[in-house]
Amino acid sequence: MPLLQKILVRLGSSVLMLVAVSIVAFIIISLPPGDFADSYAANKISSGETVTLAEIEAIRRQFGLDKPLYLQYFKWIGGMVYGDFGYSWGYSRPVTEVIGERLPMTILIATGTLLFTYITAIPLGIYSALRQYSVADYTFTILGYIGLATPNFLLALLLMFGATTWFGVSVGGLFSLEYQDAAWSMGRVWDLLSHIWVPIIVLGTAGTAFQLRIMRATLLEELNKMYVTAARATGLSEFRMILKYPVRLALNPIVSTLGWELTTVISGAPIIGLVLSLPDTGPMFINALRSQDMFLAGAMMLIYCILVMIGSFISDILLMIVDPRVRMGAST
Amino acid sequence: MSDDYLLKVEDLTISLDVDKASIPIVEGVNFAIKPGRVFALVGESGSGKTIVSLSILRLLGKGVRITGGKILFKDNNGKTVDILKLNPKGKDIQAIRAAQIGMIFQEPMSSFSPVHTIGNQIEEVVNLHLDLDKKQARQKCIEMLGKVGIVNPERAFDQYPFEFSGGMRQRAMIARAMICNPKLLIADEPTTALDVTIQAQILKLMKNLQNELNMANLFISHNIGVIAQIADDVAIMYMGKIVEQGPVRDILRKPQHPYTKGLLRAIPHLADIGRSRRLEPIAGSVPNLFERPNGCPFAARCSQFIENICDRGFPEKTKLSPDHSVFCYAVAQDVNGSQMQEVVA
Numbered sequence: 001m002p003l004l005q006k007i008l009v010r011l012g013s014s015v016l017m018l019v020a021v022s023i024v025a026f027i028i029i030s031l032p033p034g035d036f037a038d039s040y041a042a043n044k045i046s047s048g049e050t051v052t053l054a055e056i057e058a059i060r061r062q063f064g065l066d067k068p069l070y071l072q073y074f075k076w077i078g079g080m081v082y083g084d085f086g087y088s089w090g091y092s093r094p095v096t097e098v099i100g101e102r103l104p105m106t107i108l109i110a111t112g113t114l115l116f117t118y119i120t121a122i123p124l125g126i127y128s129a130l131r132q133y134s135v136a137d138y139t140f141t142i143l144g145y146i147g148l149a150t151p152n153f154l155l156a157l158l159l160m161f162g163a164t165t166w167f168g169v170s171v172g173g174l175f176s177l178e179y180q181d182a183a184w185s186m187g188r189v190w191d192l193l194s195h196i197w198v199p200i201i202v203l204g205t206a207g208t209a210f211q212l213r214i215m216r217a218t219l220l221e222e223l224n225k226m227y228v229t230a231a232r233a234t235g236l237s238e239f240r241m242i243l244k245y246p247v248r249l250a251l252n253p254i255v256s257t258l259g260w261e262l263t264t265v266i267s268g269a270p271i272i273g274l275v276l277s278l279p280d281t282g283p284m285f286i287n288a289l290r291s292q293d294m295f296l297a298g299a300m301m302l303i304y305c306i307l308v309m310i311g312s313f314i315s316d317i318l319l320m321i322v323d324p325r326v327r328m329g330a331s332t
Numbered sequence: 333m334s335d336d337y338l339l340k341v342e343d344l345t346i347s348l349d350v351d352k353a354s355i356p357i358v359e360g361v362n363f364a365i366k367p368g369r370v371f372a373l374v375g376e377s378g379s380g381k382t383i384v385s386l387s388i389l390r391l392l393g394k395g396v397r398i399t400g401g402k403i404l405f406k407d408n409n410g411k412t413v414d415i416l417k418l419n420p421k422g423k424d425i426q427a428i429r430a431a432q433i434g435m436i437f438q439e440p441m442s443s444f445s446p447v448h449t450i451g452n453q454i455e456e457v458v459n460l461h462l463d464l465d466k467k468q469a470r471q472k473c474i475e476m477l478g479k480v481g482i483v484n485p486e487r488a489f490d491q492y493p494f495e496f497s498g499g500m501r502q503r504a505m506i507a508r509a510m511i512c513n514p515k516l517l518i519a520d521e522p523t524t525a526l527d528v529t530i531q532a533q534i535l536k537l538m539k540n541l542q543n544e545l546n547m548a549n550l551f552i553s554h555n556i557g558v559i560a561q562i563a564d565d566v567a568i569m570y571m572g573k574i575v576e577q578g579p580v581r582d583i584l585r586k587p588q589h590p591y592t593k594g595l596l597r598a599i600p601h602l603a604d605i606g607r608s609r610r611l612e613p614i615a616g617s618v619p620n621l622f623e624r625p626n627g628c629p630f631a632a633r634c635s636q637f638i639e640n641i642c643d644r645g646f647p648e649k650t651k652l653s654p655d656h657s658v659f660c661y662a663v664a665q666d667v668n669g670s671q672m673q674e675v676v677a
Contacts, residue, residue: 229391230443234457234508235429238421245445323447324492 003320003327010316014309021309022080025301026073029294035065036089039292063089076298086295090288095299098284103303105174105280106269110307112196113204113265114258121208122254125215126247132220140212147209152268156202156275163198172277174199202272207261211254218253222246248322256319259312266304337364337406338548339388339433339516344401346383346392346572348621354397355621358383358572360646361401365516365565370542370549372559372580374595375569376618381552382438384569385518388550389429390420408432408515431461434509438521440502444493450477451489454508461512476507481537499530506538513545520552535562556599560584565655568592571618571629573646578656588658590634628661636662 037059041051060066064075076086085095128137160172179191222228223246231241273282281300288297320327346358358380365371373381386392388403403415407428418425429435437443444453451473458469470489477485480503493501502522509517519538523531539562542549553559559566560580567577568591576589587593594614616633625631627643634642641661650664651657 224393226437226439226442227445229386229393230435230437230505230508231445231453232391233389233429233435235426235431235460236456237423237426245448248447249445325446325494328492328495 002329006320006327007317010313014313017309018306021305022077022302023073025298025305026076028301029289029292029298030069030072032292034292035060036063036292036294037065040089043291063087076295080299080302085299088288088293088296090291090293090296095296098296099281099299099303102279102281102284105278106273106282107307109196109199109203109269109278109280110262110265112200113207114261116200116204117207117211117261118254120204121211122215122251125212126219126242126250128212128216129219129223129250130242137216140216144209144212147205150205152202152206152272153275155205156198156272159198159202160276174278174280199269199272199276199278202276203265203268207264211257211261214253214257215250218250219246222249252319252323255322256315258315258318259308262311263308266307336366337404338367339406339550340364340402340404341384341388342402342404344384344387344403345399346380346387347397347399349395349397354399356399356572356624357396357621358387361569361572361574363567363574363577365548365550367515367548368542368546369564370551370562372551372553372563372566373569374553374556374559374566376554378571378618378621379569380572381554381569382520385435385520385550385552388415388518389433389435390415390418390425391435392420405433405516427461430457430509430514431512432514433516433518434512434514435518436502436505436509436520436522439525440498440505440522441525443505444501446493449490449492450496450504451491454489454504454511457508457511472511473507476511477504479541480504480507480510481533482507498526499534502526502530502534503537506534506541510541510545510547514547516548516550517542518550518552521554522551523558524553524555531558538562556584556595568595571624573629573659575630575660576658578653582653582656586652586656588652588656588663589630589660590636590662591630594633628659634662636660638662638665 037056040059041056044051057066064072067075079086083096085099087093088095088098091098124140128140131137174192174195175188176191176195179188182188223242225246228241228246231245232238236244269280270282270285272278273280274286277283281303285297285300285304287293288300341361341363344358344361345356347354348357361380361384363371363373373384375381383392383396387398388405392398398416401416405413405415405428407413408431413424413428415425415428418428444450451470454473454476455469458464458472462469462472464472474485474489477488482488482500482503488496488500488504493504496504502525506522517538522538523534526534535558538549541547549562551559551562563580565578566580566583567574568583568589569575570591576583576587576592583592584596587596591614594612597612598614600611614633615635619625619629619632625643627641627645628634628647631637631642638661647659647661647664649657649659650667652663652667
């Protein structure tokens with residue numbers, strides 16, 4: 001079974017990649033000068049307390065910061081195998097807990113953004129290609145360029161501004177005040193849905209514009225191919241012919257860029273989380289980086305990488321399903 | 333011409349839209365295809381032969397417009413339909429495509445979708461036009477694949493086009509075009525992209541199937557050698573116009589139009605091997621579409637060019653026999669001249 005074999009090979013290489021990524025993540029979080037003990041002391045001093053050198057050394061020893069870097073790495077990665085991601089100094093709680101309560105929101109926003117991107121981009125791209133140079137095509141093109149050119153944080157601010165001045169609703173965060181800490185109920189789900197569209201639109205607009213252009217361009221190219229004329233010559237209706245043949249082939253680049261799209265969403269998310277004050281991993285990640293809360297920052301960096309790897313894994317598998325040439329390793 | 337035609341093209345004119353202008357690329361083309369006969373349309377690249385063939389199934393692309401004429405087709409119900417009056421995206425033309433008029437294309441490598449199986453793409457035609465259940469449809473496809481000479485058709489049914497060679501793909505294409513037993517098969521340079529031995533096999537296959545199913549055939553080619561093997565009737569096209577037309581024997585043995593003569597001189601002959609005869613190309617090249625001459629389009633390259641006649645409008649038809657006709661001032665003068673002499677004598 002060559003397909004299964006390919007998937008297994010792909011999985012194996014993902015694991016190797018993960019190891020490499022964990023080393024890089026650890027090096028990055030160890031790079032800034034000073035460590036948590038230093039920034040802890042700085043915090044104390046700035047709030048008027050006195051900290052002795054002995055106290056700082058004690059903290060350093062307590063967290064193993066006095067050991068060589070590679071030992072620290074092995075301790076960190078070794079714990080991870082058992083699901084122990086270390087301790088967040090900033091939150092004074094285990095990293096798993098801190099991340100655990102925020103990660104579902106991040107995944108929800110990322111998935112929502114991807115769904116929004118593809119559900120909008122694919123049909124509009126098809127429409128633009130079939131009605132090339134129509135008013136609608138030009139409209140989508142112009143909107144698309146504006147979408148691509150607007151920085152996410154600006155879009156977020158504009159949306160927030162618009163929502164408060166014209167509709168009188170606050171769109172920051174993911175929940176209204178009364179549902180902030182409430183238990184899950186229909187009301188809370190509804191409240192979430194009425195807030196979550198803002199980050200989804202902010203994160204998804206550029207990707208939607210990009211994928212729309214790709215869909216339009218590839219479909220236009222496919223429509224000129226011989227197999228389209230040949231399929232038309234069988235008496236198939238125009239609509240079914242277009243969906244079955246050229247659209248199917250034009251999906252190819254869309255599917256294969258799914259991994260990148262997810263990368264863009266995930267790397268754009270923390271800033272947007274901060275701007276919109278979302279209770280997801282974004283603001284937490286940025287704070288952890290600033291306060292040198294290294295285990296929290298490292299774990300989060302690793303999780304972001306894993307999400308991207310899962311995304312590109314799914315995109316590779318989808319490509320194998322969509323295109324038999326990829327599945328069977330053919331050259332033409 | 334008698335009325336026993338299957339398909340008759342009358343005064344077909346097709347134009348290409350370029351910016352705001354519209355250039356004629358096929359002008360006043362007339363021919364008729366009789367049931368069960370092979371009609372060949374011959375010409376150089378750009379002569380408009382492919383455009384004519386695509387217009388019969390209304391498959392012309394954007395910017396190519398049919399500006400006049402009729403294409404009369406006697407359909408399965410015995411009615412005569414003017415194909416040019418049908419909506420190119422409508423149900424009526426879709427019912428004719430593949431079911432009554434099948435088509436094979438020049439590039440077997442690209443005329444199948446690369447991501448669907450061969451079987452899927454042939455079965456689709458069966459499901460569209462024939463009333464068979466899934467098992468029967470599959471069976472019919474496999475039979476047809478066997479008939480066009482594909483080894484192990486059962487396996488081929490589930491294979492993808494990229495697993496096929498060029499020759500196999502063209503066989504599969506023939507199967508797809510002929511599975512509903514159309515009365516007319518249009519073959520647009522079906523062997524051009526294949527190497528010579530495969531060409532011969534495909535031609536033989538087409539000829540056998542055509543005899544077996546008593547199907548008419550519109551065969552498009554630039555290759556006179558291929559035409560000699562397969563055609564009954566021939567029309568020679570030059571710059572969107574038919575310049576000579578008649579039974580294949582007359583055209584090959586007694587070519588009249590200087591262009592036809594030139595084409596025949598440009599073919600290598602076995603008898604010439606060892607002799608130091610060079611092939612004679614036709615002097616000059618086809619004028620560009622934007623510089624279409626006023627008179628006979630071949631005038632600028634013609635050895636029998638007559639000043640002040642050939643450059644004044646397209647020549648009238650000259651009939652040499654009931655079936656053989658030619659459009660040439662020089663031939664017309666000869667023929668009329670000899671008739672005059674006969675009268676005088």
